[in-house]
Amino acid sequence: MIRIALIVRVIPTSTLTWYAPFLESSLTGMSLDPWSDWLYQGGAASAFPYGYVMWLVLLPASMLCKAMSVPLSYGYSVTLLVADVVMLVFLRKYLSSRDRLLLITYWLSPIVIAATYALGFNDLIPMVFLVAAFYCLRKMRLLWCGFLCTAAISAKLSMVIAIPFFLIYLLHNQNLKQFLQFYLKGLVLGSGLLLLPFVLVSSGGLYMLLNNPEIGKIYQLALDLGGGSKLCLVPLAYCLMFYATWRVKRLNFELFSATLGMAFLLVVILTPVSPGWFIWAMPLLVSYQLQSDRFAFVLVGLFTMVYLSCSLLLSPQVIATMDILRHWIPFVPQSVEKNTLSILQTMLVALGIILAFRVWRETVIRNDFFRLSRRPFVLGIAGDSGAGKDTFSDAMRDLFGRHSVATISGDDYHLWDRQKPMWQVMTHLNPMANDLDAFTHDLVSLTDGKGIQSRHYDHSTGKMSRPFGIRSNDFIIASGLHALYSPIMRQCYSLKVYLDIDEDLRRFLKIRRDVQHRGHSLEKVLASFKRREADSAKFIWPQASHADLIFSVQPIHPSVLEDGGHHPLRLKLLARSRHGYNAVLLTRILIGVCGLHVDMAEEADGTEVALTIEGEPTADDIQMAVKMICPSLSEFLDFYPKWEGGVLGLMQLITLSHVNQALKKRFI
Numbered sequence: 001m002i003r004i005a006l007i008v009r010v011i012p013t014s015t016l017t018w019y020a021p022f023l024e025s026s027l028t029g030m031s032l033d034p035w036s037d038w039l040y041q042g043g044a045a046s047a048f049p050y051g052y053v054m055w056l057v058l059l060p061a062s063m064l065c066k067a068m069s070v071p072l073s074y075g076y077s078v079t080l081l082v083a084d085v086v087m088l089v090f091l092r093k094y095l096s097s098r099d100r101l102l103l104i105t106y107w108l109s110p111i112v113i114a115a116t117y118a119l120g121f122n123d124l125i126p127m128v129f130l131v132a133a134f135y136c137l138r139k140m141r142l143l144w145c146g147f148l149c150t151a152a153i154s155a156k157l158s159m160v161i162a163i164p165f166f167l168i169y170l171l172h173n174q175n176l177k178q179f180l181q182f183y184l185k186g187l188v189l190g191s192g193l194l195l196l197p198f199v200l201v202s203s204g205g206l207y208m209l210l211n212n213p214e215i216g217k218i219y220q221l222a223l224d225l226g227g228g229s230k231l232c233l234v235p236l237a238y239c240l241m242f243y244a245t246w247r248v249k250r251l252n253f254e255l256f257s258a259t260l261g262m263a264f265l266l267v268v269i270l271t272p273v274s275p276g277w278f279i280w281a282m283p284l285l286v287s288y289q290l291q292s293d294r295f296a297f298v299l300v301g302l303f304t305m306v307y308l309s310c311s312l313l314l315s316p317q318v319i320a321t322m323d324i325l326r327h328w329i330p331f332v333p334q335s336v337e338k339n340t341l342s343i344l345q346t347m348l349v350a351l352g353i354i355l356a357f358r359v360w361r362e363t364v365i366r367n368d369f370f371r372l373s374r375r376p377f378v379l380g381i382a383g384d385s386g387a388g389k390d391t392f393s394d395a396m397r398d399l400f401g402r403h404s405v406a407t408i409s410g411d412d413y414h415l416w417d418r419q420k421p422m423w424q425v426m427t428h429l430n431p432m433a434n435d436l437d438a439f440t441h442d443l444v445s446l447t448d449g450k451g452i453q454s455r456h457y458d459h460s461t462g463k464m465s466r467p468f469g470i471r472s473n474d475f476i477i478a479s480g481l482h483a484l485y486s487p488i489m490r491q492c493y494s495l496k497v498y499l500d501i502d503e504d505l506r507r508f509l510k511i512r513r514d515v516q517h518r519g520h521s522l523e524k525v526l527a528s529f530k531r532r533e534a535d536s537a538k539f540i541w542p543q544a545s546h547a548d549l550i551f552s553v554q555p556i557h558p559s560v561l562e563d564g565g566h567h568p569l570r571l572k573l574l575a576r577s578r579h580g581y582n583a584v585l586l587t588r589i590l591i592g593v594c595g596l597h598v599d600m601a602e603e604a605d606g607t608e609v610a611l612t613i614e615g616e617p618t619a620d621d622i623q624m625a626v627k628m629i630c631p632s633l634s635e636f637l638d639f640y641p642k643w644e645g646g647v648l649g650l651m652q653l654i655t656l657s658h659v660n661q662a663l664k665k666r667f668i
C-alpha cells in the first residue's frame with residue numbers, strides 16, 4: 001500500500017526531469033540509439049547513463065502509458081515495483097527464509113521504499129539481475145549466471161565490481177573450477193548481445209555513461225597526499241575486500257555472498273551522497289538479519305534511520321523549505337544543514353563499518369570453509385597391514401575429490417627396497433624400519449600448507465620411485481602402519497582413525513591381496529604373519545588408544561573365511577567413537593532411513609559410544625544419510641562424490657559426520 005501510495009502521490013524530481021522525458025523521446029524516435037537522439041535534441045547528459053537492458057526493461061510500461069495517455073513517470077515507477085516483487089521472489093528462493101521475516105526485513109525496509117519510490121532511483125533493476133545471477137550460481141546454471149551478470153552491467157555499469165567476486169568463487173572452489181568455462185561463456189555471450197551493440201551503435205550512450213557524475217563520486221572521498229595526488233578510499237576499500245576474499249583459499253556460497261555483500265556495503269557507505277546505491281547492500285542486510293540475533297535488527301534499524309535522515313536532508317523539498325525559512329529568519333546559517341548532514345553521514349559510515357565488521361565476524365569467521373582455509377583438515381589413519389587403510393583412504397579421497405586432497409602413505413617411508421637383507425632382521429611393523437622422522441616432517445609441512453617431495457613404494461616391484469612433489473591441499477589424508485605412532489604426528493590430525501579389523505578377516509583379505517595383486521606366494525604371506533605377530537602387538541595395536549574413532553570390520557559368518565571365499569562375504573561394522581560424539585541422530589537415520597540393524601552402547605561417563613551396525617546399505621542410502629546428518633558438508637565434497645555401499649559406505653558416512661563435528665569444534 002505504501003508503495004502504491006508513493007507511486008500515485010510522489011513523482012521524484014529525477015523521474016520527472018530525466019528518466020520520463022528520455023523514455024518519452026526514445027518512444028517518439030524509436031531508434032536503436034535513443035541516447036544520441038536525446039543529446040542531439042539538447043537533453044542533459046546525466047538523464048539516462050545506462051545501457052540497453054535498463055532501457056529495454058523500462059520500455060514496455062512506458063509504451064503502455066503512452067498508449068493510454070498516462071504520464072510516463074507512472075510506467076517508470078510501476079516497472080520498479082515489478083522489479084521489487086521479482087527481487088523479493090529471488091531473495092525468498094535463495095535465502096529460503098521464513099516469509100514473515102523476509103517481509104519485515106526486505107519488503108518493509110524503508111531503504112528500498114525511500115530510495116525507489118520517493119527518490120526515484122532505479123538500482124533495483126540491475127540488482128534484480130545480479131540476484132538472479134546469484135540464484136543461477138546456486139543452482140549451478142553457470143551460463144545463465146554469466147549472462148545475467150552482463151545484463152546487470154548493461155543495466156548499470158557499476159555492477160561490474162561484482163564480477164571479480166564471481167570469478168574468485170568459481171576459481172577458489174576446486175570442484176567448481178571445472179565449470180568456470182560455462183560462466184565465462186555466459187559472460188562472452190552476454191557481452192556480445194548486450195554490451196557490444198551498445199558500444200558499437202551508441203556513441204551518445206557511451207558519452208552519457210562516461211560523463212555520469214555518479215561514477216566520479218567514487219573518487220570524491222579521498223585523503224590529500226599533497227602534490228595534487230589523492231588516496232581514494234572507495235577503490236582502496238574495494239581492493240582490500242577483494243584481497244581479503246582472494247586470500248580465503250576456499251569459498252562456499254555463503255562466504256561468497258557475504259564477502260560480495262560487504263564489498264558493496266563498503267563502497268556504498270564510502271561514496272558520499274548516493275542514496276540509490278544503498279539498494280545494493282540490501283541482499284546482505286536482509287540475509288544478515290535473517291541469520292543473526294536481535295541486535296542485528298537493532299543495528300540495521302539504526303542504519304536505516306540515519307540513512308532516511310540523510311536522504312531527507314538532501315531532498316529538494318527540504319532544501320526548498322530551508323531556503324524559505326531563511327527568507328523569514330535570516331540568521332539561520334547555511335551551515336546548519338551542512339553540519340547536520342556531515343554528522344549524519346559520519347554516523348552512517350560508522351554504522352556501516354560496524355555492520356560490515358559484524359557480518360565478517362558472524363558470517364565469515366564462523367563459516368566452516370573459512371576455518372578450513374586457515375588450516376587444512378588432516379585425517380590420520382592407522383592400522384595393521386591389510387586392515388583396509390588404503391581402501392578407506394581412497395574412499396575418503398573420492399568423496400572430497402582428488403583436486404582437494406593430498407595423501408601420504410606410510411609405505412612410502414620404508415627405509416629399504418624389498419630385496420634388502422635388513423628385512424631379515426626386522427619387520428615393516430618396526431618403527432626403526434621406517435623413516436618416521438621424514439613422515440612426520442612431511443605431515444607437518446602439509447598441515448602447515450607447504451608442499452613436500454616424496455617417493456612412492458611400488459608394491460608390484462618392491463622398489464621406491466623417483467622423488468616427486470606433493471602440494472598441500474584442503475584435505476590431507478595420512479595413512480600408514482605408524483600414522484598415529486608419535487605425539488607430534490597425532491597433534492597434526494584433525495581426526496584420528498584406527499582400523500581394528502577382525503584378525504581372521506585381516507589375514508583372509510591380506511592373503512587374497514598379497515597373492516593376487518602383490519605377487520607373493522601363499523607360504524611367504526603365512527610365514528610373515530608369524531614373524532610379525534609380536535611387532536603388531538607391540539607397535540601397531542597400541543595406537544588404537546590414541547584414536548578418536550575406531551572401526552572394527554567383522555565377518556557376520558566367520559566360517560565363510562575358511563571355505564576359500566566361495567560364499568559371499570557379509571560384514572558388520574563396529575564403530576567406537578570417543579570425545580563426546582553424539583550418535584543419536586546417526587543411529588536414528590541408519591535405522592529409519594537405511595533400514596539397518598543398529599545397537600548403540602554408551603559409556604556411563606559419555607566418553608565413548610559404540611555402534612554395531614549390520615545390514616547392506618546402498619551407495620544411495622549413504623548419500624541420503626550424509627545429506628540429512630551433515631547438510632552443510634555437501635559443499636566440501638566433490639561435485640560428483642563417489643559414494644560406496646556396505647561397510648565402506650558406512651565408514652564414509654561416520655567419518656564425514658566426525659569431520660563435520662571437528663570443523664564445528666574449530667570455532668570453539
Ligand SMILES: Nc1ncnc2c1ncn2[C@@H]1O[C@H](COP(=O)(O)OP(=O)(O)O)[C@@H](O)[C@H]1O
Nearest residue numbers: 384385386387388389390391392509513647648
Ligand atoms: N571394507 C572392506 N570390505 C571388503 N574388502 C576390503 C575392505 N577394506 C579392505 N578390503 C580389502 O582388503 C584388502 C586389504 O586392504 P588395503 O586397503 O590394501 O589394506 P591396507 O592398506 O591396510 O594394507 C584389499 O584387497 C581390499 O580390497
Ligand SMILES: O=C(COP(=O)(O)O)[C@H](O)[C@H](O)COP(=O)(O)O
Nearest residue numbers: 384385386411418428459462481518
Ligand atoms: O606391511 C606392509 C605395509 O603395507 P600394507 O599396509 O599396504 O599392507 C607391507 O608388507 C610392506 O609395505 C611391504 O610391502 P611388500 O610386501 O609389497 O613389499
